[in-house]
Structure formats: structure tokens, C-alpha cells
Amino acid sequence: MDELIPPKDRSGTQTLSRGLEVLQCVGRGISTIKALSQAMQLPRSTVARSLSCLVRDGYLHKVPYKGYYLGAKLIELGERAAEQQPLVDIARPYLEALAEQTRDTVHFGVLDGGDVLYLCKLPGKRTLEMRSRTGGRMPALATALGKAMLASKDPSSWPAYYAAVQQVSRPREDAPALKSFAEVRRDLKEADVRGWSFDWEENEYGIRCVSAPVKNHVDNAVAAVSVTSVISFMPRDRMAALGPQVKRTADTISRALRGES
Numbered sequence: 001m002d003e004l005i006p007p008k009d010r011s012g013t014q015t016l017s018r019g020l021e022v023l024q025c026v027g028r029g030i031s032t033i034k035a036l037s038q039a040m041q042l043p044r045s046t047v048a049r050s051l052s053c054l055v056r057d058g059y060l061h062k063v064p065y066k067g068y069y070l071g072a073k074l075i076e077l078g079e080r081a082a083e084q085q086p087l088v089d090i091a092r093p094y095l096e097a098l099a100e101q102t103r104d105t106v107h108f109g110v111l112d113g114g115d116v117l118y119l120c121k122l123p124g125k126r127t128l129e130m131r132s133r134t135g136g137r138m139p140a141l142a143t144a145l146g147k148a149m150l151a152s153k154d155p156s157s158w159p160a161y162y163a164a165v166q167q168v169s170r171p172r173e174d175a176p177a178l179k180s181f182a183e184v185r186r187d188l189k190e191a192d193v194r195g196w197s198f199d200w201e202e203n204e205y206g207i208r209c210v211s212a213p214v215k216n217h218v219d220n221a222v223a224a225v226s227v228t229s230v231i232s233f234m235p236r237d238r239m240a241a242l243g244p245q246v247k248r249t250a251d252t253i254s255r256a257l258r259g260e261s
Contacts, residue, residue: 015050018042019059022050023070026060031067078135087223088119091214091253095122095225098249102242104229107132107209109145110222114164116146119223130207130228139165141184144199144211148224148250151191152213158185176202196243196250201231208234210242212250217258225250 021040030039033051037044051068054060058073091108099106104124109116115137132138140146141161150161162181179187179202191197199209211226227246 018046019050019054022047022054023059023074026068026070031069036068075135087257090256091223091225092120094249094253094256095120098225098227098246099124101245102227104227104233105130105132107145107211107226107228109224109226111140111146111149112137114140114161116140116143116149116224118145124229126229126233130204132228138203141165142178142199142203143226144197144209144228145224145226147184147187147191147197147199148211148213148226149221151188151197152215152219152221155185155188158188176205194243195247198239198243199226199228206231208239210239210246212243212247214250214257215254222257223253225253 018040022036025036025039030036033044033047036047036051040047051060051062055062055068055071058071061069061071063069087110088108095106095108099122102124103126106120106122106124107118108120109118111117116139118132118134118136118138121132121134138146140150142165146161150158159181162184165178187197196210196212199207199211201208203209207228208231209226209228211224213221214223214225216222225246227242
């Protein structure tokens with residue numbers, strides 16, 4: 001029989017659970033007390049108390065007349081969590097070697113829901129600016145990393161990932177247009193055959209990327225590695241040449257993950 005939780009502990013557990021739910025909602029873009037109250041089906045006064053504690057401790061940031069946003073404490077914790085991933089420890093020497101060889105930015109990430117979660121970003125020697133960061137997230141199908149991992153999955157799962165990227169894509173003059181599902185499906189099928197994927201400025205204007213999957217002992221993609229640079233350093237012929245190189249690095253990490261020599 002499970003041990004009963006004392007009343008005081010049960011109350012503390014409920015408070016913690018509620019605070020985590022608030023953070024998850026704010027992370028999804030629900031930023032006002034009214035909207036949070038509706039999403040969580042709780043009284044506004046209850047939500048307000050949770051918000052006050054989270055702001056006080058740095059987990060949320062309040063912007064007057066706009067709402068609540070994730071705070072600096074979460075960025076710090078996210079970066080530490082990424083650094084503590086044993087997968088990163090295994091991959092890092094190979095990622096560093098790839099960054100040295102290519103002189104470009106190297107990313108390493110995993111799938112988390114409909115997103116890619118960046119576990120590691122190693123800047124290249126070209127000192128280029130791009131919006132990706134360790135601990136950051138991007139819709140999987142808008143990135144080469146995501147496509148590399150999704151290519152070998154059951155195609156019946158692809159529409160759900162496409163729906164996820166549709167939810168966050170908005171027509172803007174400064175953002176690339178979302179490809180049609182037919183185009184994305186073709187990209188995934190080609191990536192599965194090749195062994196690596198491409199991002200042709202699909203996530204950020206002027207930025208191109210080549211990625212390959214890291215696979216476990218049952219041949220499932222558990223992560224991906226990529227080389228990213230601006231279009232001037234990423235003409236089509238170089239991207240084609242980088243594909244096998246990135247795949248070799250991903251395959252080496254896969255063998256290290258499986259404990260193979």
C-alpha cells in the first residue's frame with residue numbers, strides 16, 4: 001500500500017505542481033492572469049499568488065500592460081540542464097572537431113515534442129550571428145536538425161509535426177514562408193535516403209544548415225548534429241559536400257553512444 005502523504009506535504013506538492021503548470025503555460029505564450037486562469041481552470045487570485053512567487057524568485061518576468069514572460073532564472077537552469085546531459089558529454093569532442101574542421105557553427109539537439117531542443121551550440125571561427133542558442137527551441141520541421149531526426153520516423157507521424165510548426169508560423173516580412181506539406185514530405189523522404197538533411201533558409205533568412213542523425217542501438221534517431229552558416233559560406237555545392245562529413249561525425253557519435261569502438 002502506498003504511503004499516505006501528510007496534509008502539509010500534499011499542500012506543498014500541489015503548490016509546486018501549480019507553479020510548474022504556470023511556467024508551462026507561460027512558455028506556450030499564455031501571458032495574462034485572465035488567460036492563465038482560463039487555461040488552468042483556477043481562480044484569478046490563486047493564479048496571481050503563483051505568479052507573484054515566480055516573479056519574486058526570478059522564474060518569471062512581468063512586463064507592465066503586456067503580461068508575464070519566462071525569466072532569467074529559467075535560462076540559467078536550461079543552460080545547466082543542457083550541460084548536464086550525458087549525451088552532450090559523449091558528443092562534445094566530435095562536435096568540437098567538426099567545428100574546427102568546417103570553421104562554422106555546430107549545433108547538437110534532440111526532439112522534444114514538436115520542437116528541436118538545442119543541447120549544444122559551438123560557434124565557428126567566422127563570428128556570425130544567428131538566433132539559435134543552447135537551451136533554445138525551434139519547430140522541428142523548420143530546422144535541418146529536426147528533419148534529420150524525423151526522416152527515419154514513420155511517415156504517418158509527419159502531419160502532426162507539420163501541424164506543430166503551422167501553429168507557431170506567422171506570415172511576416174522578416175521570416176521565411178512555411179513550405180507546403182508536400183514539399184516537407186519530399187524533403188524528409190530524400191533525407192532518409194541520403195542520410196542527411198538540408199535547411200534552405202527555412203528557419204531564418206540568410207542561414208543554411210546541413211544535419212545528420214545520431215542513432216541508438218536499435219537504429220532510432222535520438223539526436224542530430226548540424227553545421228550552420230550564412231548563405232555566402234553555404235553555396236549548394238558546399239552543402240552537398242558537407243553532407244557526408246556531417247554524417248560521418250553523427251555516425252561516430254552514434255558508435256560512441258552505443259559503446260562501440
